[in-house]
Amino acid sequence: xxxxxxxxxxxxxxxxxxxxxxxxxxxxxxxxxxxxxxxxxxxxxxxxxxxxxxxxxxxxxxxxxxxxxxxxxxxxxxxxxxxxxxxxxxxxxxxxxxxxxxxxxxxxxxxxxxxxxxxxxxxxxxxx
Numbered sequence: 001x002x003x004x005x006x007x008x009x010x011x012x013x014x015x016x017x018x019x020x021x022x023x024x025x026x027x028x029x030x031x032x033x034x035x036x037x038x039x040x041x042x043x044x045x046x047x048x049x050x051x052x053x054x055x056x057x058x059x060x061x062x063x064x065x066x067x068x069x070x071x072x073x074x075x076x077x078x079x080x081x082x083x084x085x086x087x088x089x090x091x092x093x094x095x096x097x098x099x100x101x102x103x104x105x106x107x108x109x110x111x112x113x114x115x116x117x118x119x120x121x122x123x124x125x126x127x128x
Contacts, residue, residue, distance in 0.1 A: 025103040029071065030110045031057065040103050045081070046071075047098040057098060057111055064100035069111075071098055076107035 024039045027046055040049035047069055050057050060068035067086065073096045080091075081100040090097060098111070 025076075026106040027103065028106075028108045029055070029057070030112070031055075032112060040107075042102065042104070044102070045099055046101045046103060046107070046109070050098070059099065062099045064097050067095075067097065069098040070095045071109040071111035074108040074110060076109075077104040078102065078107065079104050 022042060024041045027036075027038050027040045027049060029036050029046075029050070036050070036053070036055045038049055038053035038055060040046055047057060047059060047062070057071075058068050060066045062069075064081070064086075067090065070090060072094055073091075078096050079102045080096065081102060086097075096109075098109075
């Protein structure tokens with residue numbers, strides 16, 4: 001199954017006034033053996049929507065600087081907000097960081113803690 005993702009720099013000035021987008025999307029997320037379903041507004045991160053729905057997902061920094069909230073994107077379109085240091089690398093592997101992920105369609109995600117080991121981003125060392 002091909003993953004259709006879009007990576008863009010978020011223009012925060014249009015988020016609150018965006019009337020062309022669907023107002024909310026259905027998020028289906030698998031975490032271990034549990035499945036959760038909740039809605040997420042177009043101007044809300046998936047992690048924020050999960051917290052509103054009382055769905056506890058892994059989180060550490062909350063600003064896209066670590067990969068604790070990485071989830072495999074099985075289906076759907078996303079837009080990533082600013083701040084993510086590994087967005088390109090994560091999307092290449094099929095992952096998205098939920099703390100900076102804005103849905104652009106209904107999403108199906110898998111957020112298994114043990115499966116995120118291959119997502120961990122390490123900055124390259126500069127040789128002096």
